[in-house]
Amino acid sequence: MVWRVLLALVLAGPAWAWEITVAFTTDLHAVASRFAQLAPLLGAADVILDGGDAWEDPRRFTDADEAWTTMRWMAELGYDAMVLANHETYLGPHLLRQILEETPFPVLATNLRAPLPVRAYALLEVKGVRILVLGVLWDLAVIWPGWELVDPLEAIQATLAQAPEHDLFILLGHMDTSRAVGLAAKLPEKCALFILGHDHALYAEPLWVQGVPIVQAGGRGKAVGWVRLGPEGLREYQLKLVPDPAALPPLPVWPIFALGLFLWGSR
Amino acid sequence: MELAVFLFALADLPVAMAGAGEAVLGPAPWAVLPLGPVQVFAGFTDPPLALRVHFLRGPWFSWLDFPPPRLALGRSPGHALVALVREGSTLYLSWEIMGSPWLSLFGSLGGENTLGLRFRWRKFWAGGVIRQGGLSLWCGVYF
Numbered sequence: 001m002v003w004r005v006l007l008a009l010v011l012a013g014p015a016w017a018w019e020i021t022v023a024f025t026t027d028l029h030a031v032a033s034r035f036a037q038l039a040p041l042l043g044a045a046d047v048i049l050d051g052g053d054a055w056e057d058p059r060r061f062t063d064a065d066e067a068w069t070t071m072r073w074m075a076e077l078g079y080d081a082m083v084l085a086n087h088e089t090y091l092g093p094h095l096l097r098q099i100l101e102e103t104p105f106p107v108l109a110t111n112l113r114a115p116l117p118v119r120a121y122a123l124l125e126v127k128g129v130r131i132l133v134l135g136v137l138w139d140l141a142v143i144w145p146g147w148e149l150v151d152p153l154e155a156i157q158a159t160l161a162q163a164p165e166h167d168l169f170i171l172l173g174h175m176d177t178s179r180a181v182g183l184a185a186k187l188p189e190k191c192a193l194f195i196l197g198h199d200h201a202l203y204a205e206p207l208w209v210q211g212v213p214i215v216q217a218g219g220r221g222k223a224v225g226w227v228r229l230g231p232e233g234l235r236e237y238q239l240k241l242v243p244d245p246a247a248l249p250p251l252p253v254w255p256i257f258a259l260g261l262f263l264w265g266s267r
Numbered sequence: 268m269e270l271a272v273f274l275f276a277l278a279d280l281p282v283a284m285a286g287a288g289e290a291v292l293g294p295a296p297w298a299v300l301p302l303g304p305v306q307v308f309a310g311f312t313d314p315p316l317a318l319r320v321h322f323l324r325g326p327w328f329s330w331l332d333f334p335p336p337r338l339a340l341g342r343s344p345g346h347a348l349v350a351l352v353r354e355g356s357t358l359y360l361s362w363e364i365m366g367s368p369w370l371s372l373f374g375s376l377g378g379e380n381t382l383g384l385r386f387r388w389r390k391f392w393a394g395g396v397i398r399q400g401g402l403s404l405w406c407g408v409y410f
């Protein structure tokens with residue numbers, strides 16, 4: 001009997017031995033002034049993910065340069081995947097395509113049919129663990145001509161049916177919380193982690209929905225989410241607040257000046 | 268401004284800002300052909316041909332239509348598209364609000380005051396425009 005137990009433990013060893021740390025950001029909104037404070041909080045994780053709305057901020061009239069800067073910072077830091085979100089769509093299809101073509105990590109849009117270099121899923125292999133990552137968006141995206149946004153649940157079901165074998169499933173979602181809760185409750189395969197963006201909410205604790213932990217790390221670089229995952233699921237979740245976050249850059253003057261010029265002399 | 272030209276110039280911001288191609292059927296059929304940073308308008312209207320040259324292609328959008336010279340400056344401030352369009356000294360505010368992936372409300376203010384509704388399904392759309400007290404119905408396909 002003792003030998004059988006020992007044998008079972010040895011055979012099960014690789015399954016219970018692993019642990020993956022995941023760090024994530026949500027709704028960065030091209031907040032370059034806080035990148036230096038975010039980097040040390042993210043860099044030590046096995047996997048770095050983003051919940052979307054990273055490359056654009058209409059409140060500050062960010063331009064193409066800030067979108068490029070943010071993407072390149074994410075690439076240098078070693079982000080493993082992000083979900084395309086509504087503010088990425090505000091960049092317009094031409095600029096967005098240009099940035100996506102240069103992005104070295106997968107940008108996920110499981111439920112978007114568009115002529116863009118985005119992916120339905122990413123399969124990451126970390127410490128021998130195969131991590132399947134899907135990313136869906138919904139609220140407030142601009143659907144440009146020729147694009148089609150399909151129901152997130154339908155897209156997830158179709159993608160999971162064709163996805164490669166995996167040990168861990170992480171879902172990135174960019175939508176309001178009520179829609180995310182409904183989605184989590186209906187998932188055909190429970191994910192170990194549901195990283196949610198859009199509401200800019202700081203979740204001190206995961207929001208549990210039928211065994212699915214939904215987490216969110218606020219907006220504009222105020223915090224980083226930190227998670228330890230094992231074969232049994234979520235082991236630990238922390239929200240690491242950025243100490244003394246740098247102030248956001250002031251509103252640029254040139255759009256107001258350009259607007260004045262545009263309006264000058266009109267009747 | 269003739270009806271088809273109005274639709275091209277002020278009431279089709281998704282196509283204008285995306286620089287996309289489109290064929291439209293309605294009271295005055297017309298089409299837009301995208302050639303890199305240029306869009307070519309052709310229709311049974313006056314003028315029958317027009318060009319649109321794009322200068323900024325996101326997140327600020329700017330383009331010049333001619334003839335006549337008509338300059339636009341746009342942005343997507345949230346799930347809406349907005350552009351200021353200037354033709355001579357006349358100013359227009361063109362807008363489209365995406366209510367959902369399938370439905371949007373659009374219109375213009377200023378030199379033209381109009382309101383329209385557009386239903387979208389994949390690459391197709393159908394809609395109506397109320398302009399100068401009359402309703403016209405249109406449908407189109409993006410390419």
